[in-house]
Amino acid sequence: xxxxxxxxxxxxxxxxQRVTLRCSPRSGDLSVYWYQQxxxxxxxxxxxYYNGEERAKGNILERFSAQQFPDLHSELNLSSLELGDSALxxxxxxxxxxxxxxxxLFFGEGSRLTVx
Amino acid sequence: xxxxxxxxxxxxxxxxxxxxxxxNSSSVFSSLQWYRQEPGEGPVLLVTVVTGGEVKKLKxxxxxxxxxxxxxSLHITAAQPGDTGLYLCAERNTDKLIFGTGxxxxxxP
Numbered sequence: 001x002x003x004x005x006x007x008x009x010x011x012x013x014x015x016x017q018r019v020t021l022r023c024s025p026r027s028g029d030l031s032v033y034w035y036q037q038x039x040x041x042x043x044x045x046x047x048x049y050y051n052g053e054e055r056a057k058g059n060i061l062e063r064f065s066a067q068q069f070p071d072l073h074s075e076l077n078l079s080s081l082e083l084g085d086s087a088l089x090x091x092x093x094x095x096x097x098x099x100x101x102x103x104x105l106f107f108g109e110g111s112r113l114t115v116x
Numbered sequence: 117x118x119x120x121x122x123x124x125x126x127x128x129x130x131x132x133x134x135x136x137x138x139x140n141s142s143s144v145f146s147s148l149q150w151y152r153q154e155p156g157e158g159p160v161l162l163v164t165v166v167t168g169g170e171v172k173k174l175k176x177x178x179x180x181x182x183x184x185x186x187x188x189s190l191h192i193t194a195a196q197p198g199d200t201g202l203y204l205c206a207e208r209n210t211d212k213l214i215f216g217t218g219x220x221x222x223x224x225p
Binding site for chain 2: 002004033035042043044045048050055056058090092104105107108109110
């Protein structure tokens with residue numbers, strides 16, 4: 001058990017809909033990362049937050065947004081869903097020096113999104 | 117943009133065989149991490165290598181960091197079915213951890 005909790009574990013929805021994925025980081029970790037993993041594209045970095053502030057952005061679509069709340073949990077919002085958004089979405093957390101350094105990321109078990 | 121290429125992409129072997137997977141970059145790594153992801157779970161850190169030429173061992177797994185810090189390898193001795201999974205190298209780029217393309221390993225009993 002990594003200590004990172006993601007909900008829901010599975011989600012099936014239709015094209016055009018909007019979903020919210022939730023992540024609770026390990027106790028004490030200030031950084032939260034979101035990754036998308038699809039079969040043909042590996043683990044793609046989406047966005048990182050540190051103590052409530054956006055710190056780094058990857059190839060995140062404009063239809064996607066995220067935030068980190070004062071209690072450090074994070075949500076990833078996916079809107080106007082398309083078939084190609086079907087993937088595993090992972091949240092990871094880390095502590096340490098303002099989110100930098102060679103620190104280990106601790107991953108949750110992921111949320112599997114299926115868009116029909 | 118740092119590109120991390122891993123090879124081979126897929127590997128299916130019998131229990132007891134040895135194998136090596138590779139991670140190569142278009143530029144110098146500041147440091148490199150290796151993760152293993154088992155089916156239905158998130159990636160878990162195996163090791164971090166920092167110094168060029170560094171070799172680290174974790175039971176039957178041997179990790180090597182190239183002298184020029186542009187490549188790394190993971191060697192598994194006497195593979196077991198429990199080694200089955202996706203092996204990912206990753207490099208920290210400022211505030212984000214960028215993952216390689218992955219090597220999917222299947223070890224048959």
